[in-house]
Amino acid sequence: MGLVGSQDSPALSVTWAHRAEQSASVWARAHARGEVPSVWPYGLDALRDHAVVEVDELPDPGRIARLRARAGLGPRPRAGLAIAWDENTAYRLQILRPRTRYAAGVIWLTDMAAAGAAPGRLVTMLRAATALWVLSEAQVVPLQRLLGTGGPRIFVVPFGIDHEFFGAQPPAARPRIVSAGNDRDRDPATLYAALALVLAARPGVDVVVQSPSALPPPEGVRLVRRLPHTELRDLYATASVVVTATRPNLHASGMTVALEALSTARPVVVSDTPGMRDYVSTRTGDLVPPRDPEALAEALIGMLDDPDRAAALGRQGRIEVERRFTTRTMVDALVRGLIADG
Numbered sequence: 001m002g003l004v005g006s007q008d009s010p011a012l013s014v015t016w017a018h019r020a021e022q023s024a025s026v027w028a029r030a031h032a033r034g035e036v037p038s039v040w041p042y043g044l045d046a047l048r049d050h051a052v053v054e055v056d057e058l059p060d061p062g063r064i065a066r067l068r069a070r071a072g073l074g075p076r077p078r079a080g081l082a083i084a085w086d087e088n089t090a091y092r093l094q095i096l097r098p099r100t101r102y103a104a105g106v107i108w109l110t111d112m113a114a115a116g117a118a119p120g121r122l123v124t125m126l127r128a129a130t131a132l133w134v135l136s137e138a139q140v141v142p143l144q145r146l147l148g149t150g151g152p153r154i155f156v157v158p159f160g161i162d163h164e165f166f167g168a169q170p171p172a173a174r175p176r177i178v179s180a181g182n183d184r185d186r187d188p189a190t191l192y193a194a195l196a197l198v199l200a201a202r203p204g205v206d207v208v209v210q211s212p213s214a215l216p217p218p219e220g221v222r223l224v225r226r227l228p229h230t231e232l233r234d235l236y237a238t239a240s241v242v243v244t245a246t247r248p249n250l251h252a253s254g255m256t257v258a259l260e261a262l263s264t265a266r267p268v269v270v271s272d273t274p275g276m277r278d279y280v281s282t283r284t285g286d287l288v289p290p291r292d293p294e295a296l297a298e299a300l301i302g303m304l305d306d307p308d309r310a311a312a313l314g315r316q317g318r319i320e321v322e323r324r325f326t327t328r329t330m331v332d333a334l335v336r337g338l339i340a341d342g
Contacts, residue, residue, distance in 0.1 A: 013052040015082040016044055017093040017102075020057040036229045037162030042085055043327025050335045056082070061095045069095040070121070081130065083338075091125050103131040103338060105157070110139040110250045111185070113146045123147065133157045133337055138250045138274030155337035158278065159255050160330030161321065165229070166263035168318045169237040171311050175202070175304050178239035178261075180210040180232060183246070185253035187271070188213040191245035193293035195221055198300050205304060208235060236264040241303040241310055246271040248290050255279045259325050262317030267310045269299045279325065284317035 018024055022041055030036045039045035040055075047053050061069075068074050077098040084090035090104035106126065112118045126132060129152040134140060140154055147154075177198065179191060188211060195207055196218035209217055210224045210232065217223045227235065236242060242261035244254035252275030258268045262284055270280050272287035280287060286299040303310045323329075 013054065013080065014047065015054045015056050015080060015099070016040075016047065017056050017058055017082050017084045017089055017097075019089055019092070020059045023057055024055045034230070037165035038327055043160060043162060043331060044085070046328050046331035047335070050331075056093075056097060058089065058092045058096055061092055065095055069098075074098065081338075087122055087126060090129070091122055094125055101130045103133070103152075104129055105133050105135065106139065106143055106154075107135065107251050108184070109146070110134070110142045113142060114250070118146060127151050131155065131338060131340075133334060134251075135159045135255070136250060136252045136275035136278045138278075142250065153340070155340065157330055157333045157337060158325060159252070159259065160325045160327040161256065161259045161263055163263045163318075163321050163326050166233055166236070166260045168263070168265040168315075170265075171307065171314075172238055172240045174206065175204070175240050176206040176208065176238055177241055177243060177300055177304075178208050178210075178235055178266075179243045179245070179257075180227075180235070181244065181254055181257045182212050183253045185246045185249040185251075186211070186213070187245045187247045187291065188215045190271075190291050190293050190296065191243065192218050192221070194243075194245065194296035194300065197293060197297035198304075201297070201301055202304060208238075210235065233260070233264070236261050236266055239264075239266050240307065241269055241300060242266050243269045243296070243300060244271065245296060246273060246276075246290060249273050250275050252276050252279060258285075259321055262314070262325075263321040265311075265314040265318040267303055267313035267317060269296065269303065271296075281320075284313055284320055 024040045027041050028039050031039050077100045079100055081101045082093055082099040084093055084104040086105050086107045087109050109118055127147050131153045133155050137156055143154055199220040207221045209221055210227050212225055244257055246253040258270055258280055261268050268280055268285035270276050270287055271290040288295040288299050
């Protein structure tokens, strides 16, 4: 018997362990008002096509609960499978409401391990998991090495977005570059250096950056600190090209923005990292070396100077999202991975 039921017969149950700070019920109400993509965060409401799903919203454990868990004085593990989107939520689960069987996504740990900064307690917790998934092929071998022999099975799940919320839009009316996002591996210094070069060569171009970075943008760049999902969606629609600059990483930093832009039929220019190669190709945008503002600027100018090519890349990007990167294809891949040993 598999870990969860089939799509035709969701007979089994699974608990989705989720951070209370991002309440699934609050998110669902916002979605009903048309304010956010997907019914649940990450589109995991699609799990209900495969299983009976209980949502367990976990508060921050606090220092005392963490100390009790480390001393072996925490709650006794409960039966039944629980899943967590990322490793930090899984750790929270195993402190507050531990399970005998749990599966989790691993996002940041592979890059932490590459930097020699993988927390030992987190590694120990993940070694005991039933299964783990990652969002890029580049994470698999480093995670296997980190967890060692006898660790859980690791499989890849392609990230997906709500392609209906981020619908395809006609080409932009005027040249505009848009950048968005605040992932920990974003590289605002390279981005701003590239944008300064673009504006020096093409002073009439409009540039909008949505970012909480404290780094001041170059003259001519309009900085927006935070946007709700609906306004970000509308911003994509005004773009000629969407750019994401990141430091080298394995976990595909910037993939959400890249896929949302492609879903809107916008071409992208992104840093060429191992993880991002799973999501962007030369059919949908340009990949440039990380930390190379000159190359980034050249790619952006190329998009602005060839709007027909940019539009064609955007149209193909929309096709790629519909085929491979929707929330439903993501959840289907997650379920296949979970039942592989069933």
